[in-house]
Amino acid sequence: MKTDLTDTTASKINKALVLGRRAIGTPAVGMVLTLVIVTDEENAYDALRAASDAAHEHPSRTLVVIKRVSRSPRDRTTSRLDAEVRLGADAGTGETIVLRLYGDVVDHAQSVVLPLLLPDAPVVVWWPVNAPLDPARDPLGALAQRRVTDTYACEEPIRELVARADAYAPGDTDLSWTRITPWRSMLAAALDQVDCEVQSVEVEGEEYNPSCELLAMWLADRLDVPVRRTVSDGPGLTAVRMDTDCGPVVLDRADGSLANLSIQGQPGRAVALKRRETAELIAEELRRLDPDDTYASALRYGVDRLNAPAKGDPAGEDGLAVAAPVGTVAKAPAKDAAREKTPVRKAAAK
Helix, strand or coil, X not given: CEEEECCCCHHHHHHHHHHHHHHXXXXXXXXXXXXXXXXXXXHHHHXXXXXXXXXXXXXXXEEEEEECCXXXXXXXCCCEEEEEEECHHHCCCCEEEEEEEEHHHHHHHHHHHHHHCCXXXXXXXXXXXXXXXXXHHCCCHHHCCEXXXXXXXXXXXXXXXXXXXXXXXXXXXXXXXXCCHHHXXXXXXXXXXXXXXXXXXXXXXXXXCHHHXXXXXXXXXXXXXXXXXXXXXXXXXXXXXXXXXXXXXXXXXXXXXXXXXXXXXXXXXXXXCCCCCHHHHHHHHCCCCCCCHHHHHXXXXXXXXXXXXXXXXXCCCCCCCCCCCCCCCCCCCCCCCCCCCCCCCCCCCC
């Protein structure tokens, strides 16, 4: 069931929801949260499709906020709210409300969204593109327990990571971090299989890829060893090599779907490590609504390395490869170049 409302109000939208639920006999009590998607017209379809797929696991009320910027000076002074209410088969397992804001109401989107939130239910705000530099201070972000951004969609992902770290607040997360969950799980499981001291790590992946940077930050933070960031043709992350006193541990994914895990003294094994769709990433983020302390620790650890200029050794003073100016990634030397040895340290990548 679909209802179009032109030049409407939040009160009329709520009335349309009630009438629609009565017409199709669908209660609202089965929904577990409110997902607010803040996007533009160009990206609204893909974002809504991903949210609809995720709603099969997390039934929710989805509010799509589209801020329309009028080019005509006359239209800019005309405030208007148009809405599209979808229920039943048109909304999947939840409810969907597409809000298009015009004129001055664009600057007061929170006033439109607030009356439409499910009572006593968590709120998650997701910016597929054009996220604010400080999501927690954004008027819409202030309504949410969780705020999801995606630095991969930015023009300068490395600078965006720096901004995310500077403005971090509990509840912030990023889909670039969610993308490396299988990598982190696989690497932690690999280290659990050996009783060795990790001495250094190399992370290989596409240039300007925020997921590669976050994985390098996480490894440097958790293992407290030098981490070298090298560049490949992708797709995305391609390999992680850990030097230990028992031999190398290598997780290599050259084709973006199937990886090979190699541990000294054990036969190599193929592991599924495919690149996931946005719907899977959003569904994962909706499973937990508490602050992600591991993400916060990794993000803050890497800020100084991202800002610092490269010095002498391509890995820099602290072992994490960086570049100058911010926003670029230094090319690593040949893989057979001599590596500076550091004191042996042991830590588990939990």
